[in-house]
Amino acid sequence: MKKIFWISVFTLFIFPCEFSFSQAKFPSFIKDSLDRYIQRSIEKWEIPGIAVGIVKDGKIILVKGYGKRALNKAEKVDENTLFMIGSNTKAFTGTVMAWLDYEKKCSLNDKVVSWLPDFTMKDTWVAKELTLTDILCHRIGMETFQGDFMYWTSNLSGAEVIKKFGQLTPLFNFRTRWGYTNAGFQIAGECIKKISGLPWSEFVKKRIFEPLKMTRTVALSVDIPKQENVASAHTIENGILKVIPIPDIDNLAPAASIGSSAADMCQWLICQLDSGRYEKKQMIPWPVINKTREPQSIRKKENHPFNKTHYSLYALGWSLMDYEGREIVSHTGGVNGFVTSVTMLPEEKLGVVVLTNTDQNYFFEALKWEIIDSYLNLPYRNYSRLYLNYFKNIKNIENEQLKGWTDTVKMVLKPAFNLKEFTGRYSHEAYGNIDIEQEGTKLKMKFEHHNMTGTLECLGGKRFLCTYSDPEFGIKVIPFKIENNKIRSFILTVAEFIEFTDYEFVKK
Numbered sequence: 001m002k003k004i005f006w007i008s009v010f011t012l013f014i015f016p017c018e019f020s021f022s023q024a025k026f027p028s029f030i031k032d033s034l035d036r037y038i039q040r041s042i043e044k045w046e047i048p049g050i051a052v053g054i055v056k057d058g059k060i061i062l063v064k065g066y067g068k069r070a071l072n073k074a075e076k077v078d079e080n081t082l083f084m085i086g087s088n089t090k091a092f093t094g095t096v097m098a099w100l101d102y103e104k105k106c107s108l109n110d111k112v113v114s115w116l117p118d119f120t121m122k123d124t125w126v127a128k129e130l131t132l133t134d135i136l137c138h139r140i141g142m143e144t145f146q147g148d149f150m151y152w153t154s155n156l157s158g159a160e161v162i163k164k165f166g167q168l169t170p171l172f173n174f175r176t177r178w179g180y181t182n183a184g185f186q187i188a189g190e191c192i193k194k195i196s197g198l199p200w201s202e203f204v205k206k207r208i209f210e211p212l213k214m215t216r217t218v219a220l221s222v223d224i225p226k227q228e229n230v231a232s233a234h235t236i237e238n239g240i241l242k243v244i245p246i247p248d249i250d251n252l253a254p255a256a257s258i259g260s261s262a263a264d265m266c267q268w269l270i271c272q273l274d275s276g277r278y279e280k281k282q283m284i285p286w287p288v289i290n291k292t293r294e295p296q297s298i299r300k301k302e303n304h305p306f307n308k309t310h311y312s313l314y315a316l317g318w319s320l321m322d323y324e325g326r327e328i329v330s331h332t333g334g335v336n337g338f339v340t341s342v343t344m345l346p347e348e349k350l351g352v353v354v355l356t357n358t359d360q361n362y363f364f365e366a367l368k369w370e371i372i373d374s375y376l377n378l379p380y381r382n383y384s385r386l387y388l389n390y391f392k393n394i395k396n397i398e399n400e401q402l403k404g405w406t407d408t409v410k411m412v413l414k415p416a417f418n419l420k421e422f423t424g425r426y427s428h429e430a431y432g433n434i435d436i437e438q439e440g441t442k443l444k445m446k447f448e449h450h451n452m453t454g455t456l457e458c459l460g461g462k463r464f465l466c467t468y469s470d471p472e473f474g475i476k477v478i479p480f481k482i483e484n485n486k487i488r489s490f491i492l493t494v495a496e497f498i499e500f501t502d503y504e505f506v507k508k
C-alpha cells in the first residue's frame with residue numbers, strides 16, 4: 001500500500017511513447033530487447049502504463065513511457081507523465097532531515113520530544129527516548145504497517161495521526177526489531193517544520209525539487225490531480241481492472257505523498273549517484289547523502305532465486321542490500337493505484353526507476369532486476385514470468401478462499417442472534433467509532449474517520465463476510481465475540497496492502 005509495496009517474491013497492446021536516450025554504450029538487452037520485453041510483459045500483467053528511467057555514469061541512458069495514462073483512453077504515458085511514487089518519498093524526507101543535522105540545526109540523536117513537546121506514547125519512557133533516527137529507520141517497536149488502517153485515506157489530520165499513533169500499543173519492545181512505520185515519517189515531517197520553520201512540503205521543494213530542476217514533481221497528493229499529464233490510478237475489483245481516485249494521503253505526506261515523473265526521478269538519481277552533485281555543482285552535501293545510507297536497522301537475511309545476496313538493512317529512507325558483490329540502495333513505493341521502484345548501484349554508477357499505474361503487479365520489481373542483471377553481465381532470467389507465476393498463484397489462492405466464503409453466504413445460514421442485536425456503536429481506543437446498522441438481510445458498517453462502508457453478510461453464527469466499499473481494503477471475515485450471551489465486540493481486519501494487524505471494536 002501506501003508506502004512500501006510489501007512483497008517478498010524471492011521467497012515466493014501498449015503504445016510506445018516519445019523518449020530520449022544518450023548515445024553511451026549500453027547492454028544489448030537494453031538496446032535490442034527492452035521494448036519488446038516490456039510490451040510483452042505489460043499485456044500479460046494488464047498494466048495500463050509504465051515509465052522507465054535508467055541513469056549510468058552521470059547520464060540518462062534512457063527515459064521512456066509505455067502504454068496509456070488511463071484505461072480505455074488514448075493519452076499515452078511519456079517521460080514527463082506524473083505518477084505517485086509512494087514510499088519512495090521517504091528518501092527525500094530522510095535526506096532533508098540529515099541535511100538539517102549536517103547544518104547543526106538539529107541532531108539525528110535528538111529526542112522527538114525536544115521538537116514536539118506534546119508527543120506522547122502509551123509507554124512514557126519510550127516517548128521520552130524516541131529519537132529522530134528511530135522514526136526514520138523503523139525501530140520504534142511497531143509491527144510493519146501497524147496503525148495504517150487508522151490513517152490511510154482517512155479524514156484525520158497529520159496532527160491527529162501523530163496523536164492516534166501514540167495511543168497504539170507497539171507489538172514489540174522498543175528498538176528490538178524493524179517494523180515499517182509510516183506514521184514515523186509523519187512525525188519526522190512535523191519535526192522538520194519545527195526545526196526549519198517551513199512545512200515539510202515547502203522545505204523539500206526548496207532544497208531538492210527546485211535545485212535539481214524537478215519541475216514536474218509535487219510534494220502533496222492533493223496537488224497531483226491539478227497537474228497536466230497525470231497517470232490515473234488503477235486497481236482490480238471483482239477481477240476487473242478499473243480506474244480509482246488518486247488517493248489523498250497528505251496526513252502521511254512525508255511518508256508517501258510525492259508525485260513525480262521518470263524524467264524528474266532521473267535528476268534525483270544523477271545527484272544521488274554523483275555524491276550530491278548536479279550539473280557540476282554540489283547541490284546536496286556528500287556527508288548528507290552518505291548519512292542517509294548508513295545502516296541503522298537489520299531487516300532480514302535476503303534471498304534471491306538466482307544470484308548472490310546475503311543481508312537486508314534499512315538506513316534513513318533507503319533499504320540496503322548486497323547483490324553479486326555490489327551494494328544496492330533502493331526503495332519501493334505503493335499507494336492506491338500505483339507501485340514503483342527506485343534502485344541504485346553506487347559502485348556501478350547505475351540507477352533505475354520504474355513507475356506503474358496499477359497496484360496489482362510485481363513487474364515494477366521484475367523489470368528492475370532484468371535491467372540490473374544486464375548491466376552486471378548476468379544471464380537473462382525472465383523475472384517477469386517468474387514474478388507473474390508467483391502473483392497468479394497468490395491470486396488463485398485468494399480467489400478460492402473468496403469463493404468458499406461467498407458460497408457459504410449463499411447458504412443463508414442463521415446468525416447467532418437476531419441481526420438487530422448486532423447493530424449499534426462499537427469503539428476502539430485509538431481509532432474511535434464504527435456504527436453498525438441493519439439493511440435488510442445485511443449489516444452495514446460506517447466508519448468515523450473513513451468515507452467508506454463495510455457490507456456484512458452472515459457466514460453463520462457469529463461470523464460475517466465484510467466487503468469494504470473501497471476495494472483497497474479488501475474482503476475479510478469479521479468475527480464477533482460473545483460474552484454472557486451478549487455481543488461484546490468484533491475483530492476488524494483489512495487487506496494486508498493496508499495493514500497486517502487487527503483491531504478489536506467493543507460495543508458501547
